[in-house]
Amino acid sequence: MDTITKEQRKAALDLMKANLASDSKFQTHLNACVRCGLCATSCMYYIAFKDPKYIPGRKVNLVSSIYRRYFTPEGKYFPSLFNARNLDAEMAEEMVDCLFGGCTMCGRCVKHCSIGVDVSYIVKKGREMLAVMGLVPKTLQATVDAAINTGNNMAIPTEEFVDTIKWMEEELQDEMGDPKANIPLDETNRHIIYTLNPREPKFFPLSISAMAKVFYAAGESWTLSSKYYDVTNYGFFNGNNEEAAKIAGYLYDETHRLKADKLVLGECGHGSRASRWEGPNLLKKAYDFEMTTALELMAEYIRTGRIKVDKTKNQTLCTLHDPCNLVRNGGLLEEMRFVVKSCVANFVEMTPHGNDNFCCGGGGGQLAMSEYNERRLKIGGIKADQIKATGAKIVITPCHNCVDQLMQINHTYKLGVTIKTVAEIVADALVLPDPASPHDNPADTAAETVADPLHTDSNSSK
Amino acid sequence: MDIKDFEVDGDGFLTKPELWNEEVAKMFAKSDGIEEMTPKHWAVVNIIRKNFEEKGNAPMVRTICQETGLKLREIYELFPLGPARGACRVAGLPKPDGCV
Numbered sequence: 367m368d369t370i371t372k373e374q375r376k377a378a379l380d381l382m383k384a385n386l387a388s389d390s391k392f393q394t395h396l397n398a399c400v401r402c403g404l405c406a407t408s409c410m411y412y413i414a415f416k417d418p419k420y421i422p423g424r425k426v427n428l429v430s431s432i433y434r435r436y437f438t439p440e441g442k443y444f445p446s447l448f449n450a451r452n453l454d455a456e457m458a459e460e461m462v463d464c465l466f467g468g469c470t471m472c473g474r475c476v477k478h479c480s481i482g483v484d485v486s487y488i489v490k491k492g493r494e495m496l497a498v499m500g501l502v503p504k505t506l507q508a509t510v511d512a513a514i515n516t517g518n519n520m521a522i523p524t525e526e527f528v529d530t531i532k533w534m535e536e537e538l539q540d541e542m543g544d545p546k547a548n549i550p551l552d553e554t555n556r557h558i559i560y561t562l563n564p565r566e567p568k569f570f571p572l573s574i575s576a577m578a579k580v581f582y583a584a585g586e587s588w589t590l591s592s593k594y595y596d597v598t599n600y601g602f603f604n605g606n607n608e609e610a611a612k613i614a615g616y617l618y619d620e621t622h623r624l625k626a627d628k629l630v631l632g633e634c635g636h637g638s639r640a641s642r643w644e645g646p647n648l649l650k651k652a653y654d655f656e657m658t659t660a661l662e663l664m665a666e667y668i669r670t671g672r673i674k675v676d677k678t679k680n681q682t683l684c685t686l687h688d689p690c691n692l693v694r695n696g697g698l699l700e701e702m703r704f705v706v707k708s709c710v711a712n713f714v715e716m717t718p719h720g721n722d723n724f725c726c727g728g729g730g731g732q733l734a735m736s737e738y739n740e741r742r743l744k745i746g747g748i749k750a751d752q753i754k755a756t757g758a759k760i761v762i763t764p765c766h767n768c769v770d771q772l773m774q775i776n777h778t779y780k781l782g783v784t785i786k787t788v789a790e791i792v793a794d795a796l797v798l799p800d801p802a803s804p805h806d807n808p809a810d811t812a813a814e815t816v817a818d819p820l821h822t823d824s825n826s827s828k
Numbered sequence: 829m830d831i832k833d834f835e836v837d838g839d840g841f842l843t844k845p846e847l848w849n850e851e852v853a854k855m856f857a858k859s860d861g862i863e864e865m866t867p868k869h870w871a872v873v874n875i876i877r878k879n880f881e882e883k884g885n886a887p888m889v890r891t892i893c894q895e896t897g898l899k900l901r902e903i904y905e906l907f908p909l910g911p912a913r914g915a916c917r918v919a920g921l922p923k924p925d926g927c928v
């Protein structure tokens with residue numbers, strides 16, 4: 367980057383000013399970091415590269431030095447004394463390099479900072495400034511554009527999606543030996559609308575049939591949308607909140623259009639966070655329907671006995687990778703372990719795990735940014751060592767983004783493990799109801815009666 | 829000829845897909861640990877290539893299975909990195925967007 371224009375600088379500073387005015391947390395956290403450096407060894411980037419630019423406090427400092435330079439009198443007049451810096455080309459380049467290319471927004475450092483500086487939040491604010499300057503890495507922006515323009519981040523045409531779902535449905539019917547085992551599309555008034563990561567229909571559809579099998583066993587009333595099924599939201603990472611809101615709005619509107627009671631977010635960490643925890647902020651309204659993650663739904667099915675699982679069906683030693691957005695930042699630590707331990711006979715934890723777990727290395731939009739692929743695989747070495755140390759042959763994780771990074775780590779570091787989603791593990795452990803006896807789930811029957819009061823044999827084949 | 833002679837993006841995908849040929853495919857395959865490109869590997873690569881030339885993007889894995897007659901499981905075995913980072917890269921496509 368040779369120069370940045372006056373307009374670019376003004377846009378970034380105007381945004382910072384607006385953020386300072388509207389969100390008191392911003393100023394507090396900018397001022398809170400005392401640059402003690404205690405967070406250094408909590409960050410994968412610093413551990414892997416030993417380069418001080420990756421110390422989390424340094425990332426905070428990039429943003430806070432701009433704040434001091436332009437929004438405090440001492441920084442304005444004595445910038446070098448007060449560690450204040452101009453927002454020039456050099457600064458912008460460092461910000462792109464460290465805030466986009468050197469942070470997965472995993473939040474591990476936040477837990478290790480004695481003051482509790484929310485580093486990933488500040489990184490996000492820095493990314494927002496880069497976004498208004500037009501400095502989002504190209505590959506990340508392409509993924510957001512695809513989602514906005516086509517409804518899914520891989521730009522899959524609707525017919526091709528529908529064909530794939532029909533294919534998975536046929537496979538499911540074969541496996542279940544039941545022509546009524548289906549994967550409903552665009553049905554209205556179902557209890558649940560379920561969502562996917564586009565990489566499932568495009569390249570890895572077995573997790574779709576796994577979840578369909580779980581729904582079948584539960585006798586659930588559910589549907590997929592053929593147009594807005596994408597649970598991901600890369601607008602959460604590119605720093606453009608308007609784009610994030612637009613993408614979150616697709617699922618909100620589709621849930622209404624199909625008149626579903628409950629939006630179930632497929633296995634995706636950041637996508638779950640973007641709708642479930644951040645959605646109301648993004649859309650500036652409360653959600654007027656229920657929302658849950660596939661993980662919690664499966665936990666509920668098991669807990670209430672709505673599905674039966676037999677852990678002896680999964681004998682191979684398994685370990686679990688905690689997605690940052692669902693565990694450290696989402697609180698699903700226990701839920702996830704409850705489901706997995708109900709479904710596998712032999713389980714071993716990684717060290718560290720749970721809230722202190724290391725990110726897979728693919729978070730924060732890294733997986734979509736080819737620019738930083740080498741760094742991503744290098745920091746993934748930490749996860750590779752963790753996996754190796756467990757001796758497990760299966761790594762389970764409820765996030766397709768983590769799955770992809772783990773697949774690459776598996777290959778790069780020759781781990782020889784299999785990566786599975788939670789739905790796949792649950793599906794493998796399912797004890798299916800005897801096909802001879804009809805489904806008699808009262809909840810399902812009730813939903814069907816309301817949905818289709820004129821239900822007759824002639825229209826039941828749809 | 830060596831991979832270093834070709835311009836690739838950070839993920840190792842060809843930057844200029846038009847420079848692709850069978851030698852390039854073999855080289856990429858080898859760097860992924862595929863020692864020999866069998867007729868099955870070629871069937872997958874050719875259908876991906878055809879789809880890319882006709883439609884400008886990678887085919888759905890369903891299309892790959894349908895056109896080659898291979899089972900899903902076989903595709904994952906042939907290309908351990910999967911259809912995207914594995915097969916599409918060998919076929920000389922640019923990296924698909926999204927979580928792959």
Ligand code: SF4
Nearest residue numbers: 399402403405423479
């Ligand atoms: S973020 Fe916290 S731990 Fe890191 S340098 Fe700042 S105050 Fe210290």
Ligand code: SF4
Nearest residue numbers: 409469470472473475
């Ligand atoms: S959020 Fe994660 S990747 Fe980013 S600075 Fe903190 S520990 Fe490092």
